[in-house]
Amino acid sequence: xxxxxxxxxxxxxxKRMARSHNSHGFFIDQDDLYxxxxxxxxxxxxxxxxNGINEAYIVRGCEFHLLNxxxxxxxxxxxxxxxxxxxxxxxxxxxxxxxxxxxxxxCIDRELTLEDVRNNGLSKRExxxxxxxxxxxxxxxxxxxxxxxxxxxxxxKKRIIKNWQRKTRVTKMQNFLL
Numbered sequence: 258x259x260x261x262x263x264x265x266x267x268x269x270x271x272k273r274m275a276r277s278h279n280s281h282g283f284f285i286d287q288d289d290l291y292x293x294x295x296x297x298x299x300x301x302x303x304x305x306x307x308n309g310i311n312e313a314y315i316v317r318g319c320e321f322h323l324l325n326x327x328x329x330x331x332x333x334x335x336x337x338x339x340x341x342x343x344x345x346x347x348x349x350x351x352x353x354x355x356x357x358x359x360x361x362x363x364c365i366d367r368e369l370t371l372e373d374v375r376n377n378g379l380s381k382r383e384x385x386x387x388x389x390x391x392x393x394x395x396x397x398x399x400x401x402x403x404x405x406x407x408x409x410x411x412x413x414k415k416r417i418i419k420n421w422q423r424k425t426r427v428t429k430m431q432n433f434l435l
Contacts, residue, residue: 260302263315264295270316271295278323285330293326294319378420386413 275290297319340349379387382403389399396414400407 260299263302264298267298267312267316267319271298271319274316274320274323278327285327290323290327294323297322379417383413383417383420386410387417390414390417 271294272287272291275287275294278287278290298315301315301318340351342349382405385403386399389402394402396410397407399410403410
């Protein structure tokens with residue numbers, strides 16, 4: 258079997274795997290993950306595909322490679338002090354976050370959750386709805402501004418909430434496993 262045929266057969270499974278591992282909170286695009294598995298597959302194929310190895314075994318090898326790649330390439334969190342100036346005016350995170358009147362921990366958690374939801378698979382339309390919801394627009398006002406029905410806004414809002422619930426469920430599970 259030649260490489261193109263093998264890649265064509267395995268491609269749907271590899272793309273599904275890249276999509277599933279991309280939703281685990283990593284900051285690497287799913288296309289990059291898919292490409293990384295294809296490169297791994299090519300490097301193994303150059304040496305010749307051993308006889309008797311089935312596709313499931315090859316896909317599993319790609320998944321193990323991807324998990325190792327993610328473990329090594331994961332962006333490290335940068336620790337920033339709340340008292341450290343973050344801009345030219347000398348504002349600190351503490352100054353900015355305490356201006357809302359809510360507890361600092363709650364404010365930080367809310368902002369991080371919103372950022373995760375925004376950056377984790379929302380369509381442009383969903384992002385627009387979320388942005389307008391955060392500005393306290395009503396469902397009908399959002400519909401008028403975006404040129405869609407208020408029913409569609411409600412559906413998009415439900416999708417955003419589902420995405421957020423899925424994200425928090427994965428995060429809780431990861432925290433539990435760590």
